[in-house]
Amino acid sequence: xxxxxxxxxxxxxxxxxxxxxxxxxxxxxxxxxxxxxxxxxxxxxxxxxxxxxxxxxxxxxxxxxxxxxxxxxxxxxxxxxxxxxxxxxxxxxxxxxxxxxxxxxxxxxxxxxxxxxxxxxxxxxxxxxxxxxxxxxxxxxxxxxxxxxxxxxxxxxxxxxxxxxxxxxxxxxxxxxxxxxxxxxxxxxxxxxxxxxxxxxxxxxxxxxxxxxxx
Amino acid sequence: xxxxxxxxxxxxxxxxxxxxxxxxxxxxxxxxxxxxxxxxxxxxxxxxxxxxxxxxxxxxxxxxxxxxxxxxxxxxxxxxxxxxxxxxxxxxxxxxxxxxxxxxxxxxxxxxxxxxxxxxxxxxxxxxxxxxxxxxxxxxxxxxxxxxxxxxxxxxxxxxxxxxxxxxxxxxxxxxxxxxxxxxxxxxxxxxxxxxxxxxxxxxxxxxxxxxxxxxxxxxxxxxxxxxxxxxxxxxxxxxxxxxxxxxxxxxxx
Numbered sequence: 006x007x008x009x010x011x012x013x014x015x016x017x018x019x020x021x022x023x024x025x026x027x028x029x030x031x032x033x034x035x036x037x038x039x040x041x042x043x044x045x046x047x048x049x050x051x052x053x054x055x056x057x058x059x060x061x062x063x064x065x066x067x068x069x070x071x072x073x074x075x076x077x078x079x080x081x082x083x084x085x086x087x088x089x090x091x092x093x094x095x096x097x098x099x100x101x102x103x104x105x106x107x108x109x110x111x112x113x114x115x116x117x118x119x120x121x122x123x124x125x126x127x128x129x130x131x132x133x134x135x136x137x138x139x140x141x142x143x144x145x146x147x148x149x150x151x152x153x154x155x156x157x158x159x160x161x162x163x164x165x166x167x168x169x170x171x172x173x174x175x176x177x178x179x180x181x182x183x184x185x186x187x188x189x190x191x192x193x194x195x196x197x198x199x200x201x202x203x204x205x206x207x208x209x210x211x212x213x214x215x216x217x218x219x220x
Numbered sequence: 221x222x223x224x225x226x227x228x229x230x231x232x233x234x235x236x237x238x239x240x241x242x243x244x245x246x247x248x249x250x251x252x253x254x255x256x257x258x259x260x261x262x263x264x265x266x267x268x269x270x271x272x273x274x275x276x277x278x279x280x281x282x283x284x285x286x287x288x289x290x291x292x293x294x295x296x297x298x299x300x301x302x303x304x305x306x307x308x309x310x311x312x313x314x315x316x317x318x319x320x321x322x323x324x325x326x327x328x329x330x331x332x333x334x335x336x337x338x339x340x341x342x343x344x345x346x347x348x349x350x351x352x353x354x355x356x357x358x359x360x361x362x363x364x365x366x367x368x369x370x371x372x373x374x375x376x377x378x379x380x381x382x383x384x385x386x387x388x389x390x391x392x393x394x395x396x397x398x399x400x401x402x403x404x405x406x407x408x409x410x411x412x413x414x415x416x417x418x419x420x421x422x423x424x425x426x427x428x429x430x431x432x433x434x435x436x437x438x439x440x441x442x443x444x445x446x447x448x449x450x451x452x453x454x455x456x457x458x459x460x461x462x463x464x465x466x467x468x469x470x471x472x473x474x
Binding site: 055057059063064071073076175179184195199 | 237242330414448458
């Protein structure tokens with residue numbers, strides 16, 4: 006069976022797996038963004054806090070994803086829980102790092118002026134600082150998404166959802182006619198999803214960047 | 221697509237903090253886990269996997285996988301980066317970078333499995349080659365970046381005092397690009413240690429074997445020891461890479 010015949014005959018199943026893959030990654034990136042941005046806001050004014058948060062999250066990213074996934078299995082069992090935990094942990098670094106860099110990069114004169122016209126501390130954060138830091142945060146989300154696409158494929162080992170299952174089915178059917186087709190469909194599927202999501206990020210960036218700082 | 225994996229913290233203070241904190245934390249955790257594993261009651265299967273010979277064997281295989289990947293990456297990516305920054309080959313640079321970027325958007329486990337199925341061979345090199353392809357991009361991109369940021373006037377000065385193009389490359393451009401190349405190599409090494417845990421899928425050995433054995437046979441202790449060893453190895457390799465970045469740059473730039 007040629008690759009295209011295979012894709013044609015399993016189209017519905019592949020589409021479901023692709024949807025589950027993208028949905029898991031997107032949800033975990035959103036969760037990582039919520040945690041990462043809060044973490045960034047909590048520490049960006051303190052040099053020590055920023056240092057510790059950045060160092061810790063980059064140390065987590067250094068740990069092999071398969072090893073972390075393995076460690077989570079005895080703790081959290083199989084399926085959604087270890088997958089989500091691992092994906093969120095790996096997604097944190099780029100977002101925390103970029104939130105801190107973005108918030109620290111806001112011109113003091115701008116925040117002073119906002120305070121001067123009577124805005125509250127929270128108002129300055131929400132209406133000035135976070136909006137100016139948004140392109141940096143979004144760039145962090147984009148890097149996280151690309152990374153998590155690949156890690157989510159490995160999570161199929163812990164019975165996580167998505168295209169990794171197609172790759173592993175190929176591996177376990179070694180020698181059969183469809184083994185290569187399956188591994189190829191899973192791998193190419195992840196690449197296509199990664200490219201599509203990357204395009205969506207460019208679009209979101211265009212639409213949500215404050216007019217004043219749009220390039 | 222310019223977004224790829226990097227463990228670069230983007231903060232020199234955090235880097236310094238990790239330079240001192242990381243090896244201490246790693247050694248403490250590693251010692252704790254090994255102590256726990258060796259002092260508890262082990263059953264037959266556990267004893268066969270959690271013993272000094274087995275642990276050293278798997279760790280050594282893992283180191284060999286990592287070193288092989290790193291050597292291939294340096295041997296391929298640095299010359300390729302040099303070629304792609306020469307004026308006569310500059311047109312090819314975006315094409316090669318696009319292919320490398322797509323290569324890295326592919327899941328490492330997919331590349332590994334595909335290469336295994338396509339060659340229908342197993343073992344060390346079947347794991348090393350796709351992993352090397354996967355880890356190629358950071359060194360390639362940083363070599364190109366490092367060579368491009370060299371001040372034009374330095375190159376012109378070198379040519380002006382009569383150095384050949386090759387001489388300028390070897391004695392001016394490459395030494396000035398070394399810090400960039402080392403940063404890329406550190407990222408590639410971390411990627412290599414991480415993806416080497418997947419080598420067991422194609423019978424390539426490494427610490428992934430322990431993780432898989434522990435999982436398949438329902439012996440969490442074996443799984444935990446393998447995973448902690450792999451994590452410790454990755455953090456130590458990253459630490460050595462950080463050390464190399466500090467120590468190996470050209471003296472004039474330090």
